[in-house]
């Protein structure tokens with residue numbers, strides 16, 4: 231039976247490629263992003279021949295908008311099999327240079343966004359006794375880096391939330407996992423995708439393939455966490 235996935239932050243970068251790869255798996259897709267760019271993702275998927283695709287402009291930090299996203303998905307496709315919490319933002323600077331506004335916004339998108347996504351799909355998933363919540367977190371959800379205090383803190387929070395949630399919902403047949411990439415060539419932190427200096431970084435496909443792997447695990451299997459680094463990245467272990 232055809233499955234249905236919601237992918238947040240699918241306007242560009244990793245999320246857009248996750249949408250493509252899940253559509254290639256035969257899934258019906260609802261793509262979400264906070265800007266109008268999200269409509270282009272849906273158009274491009276349709277041009278590739280995937281007709282069951284809907285774009286819903288959604289700011290993941292807004293409870294009402296996230297509820298609306300899930301309601302539209304249920305109305306259109308009747309179910310949600312996979313929620314991919316991918317939307318996220320980041321910046322890198324010394325802790326004392328981070329403004330309270332920047333801190334709040336970061337946590338509203340990266341942490342509250344993940345919480346709201348889960349909160350909105352869980353009643354439906356519990357009723358069906360099935361579902362998967364995959365969150366694109368980060369390798370810095372596992373260890374710290376200088377200039378990354380705020381971003382690192384937000385991803386540690388995501389790890390903590392997802393780990394606890396996984397244990398809360400497994401009795402309902404619902405699986406929760408995180409994918410924790412190192413450096414990926416995207417638009418992240420005001421960058422641009424395809425810059426020559428990022429040639430050796432992970433590609434969006436690398437992360438999207440991991441999502442496909444996690445999402446296609448047989449029902450008795452929980453993949454809690456996948457950590458992926460580009461070979462060139464130096465990282466603590």
Ligand code: NJP
Pocket residue numbers: 238239240241242243244245246262263264265266267268288289290291316317318319320339366367368369370410411412413414415416417418419
């Ligand atoms: O970043 P980028 P990535 N509500 O900037 C959307 C994590 N990660 O693909 O809102 C809803 O190319 C935005 O769309 P729009 C990272 O933390 C990355 O690299 O329409 N959507 C766009 O589609 C994040 O969780 C690296 O402008 C919102 C997307 O998010 C995930 O990977 C390393 C939104 C961002 O695309 C995807 O980031 C790592 C909102 N409020 C973890 N705000 C890396 N790239 O190196 C933004 O460890 N978006």
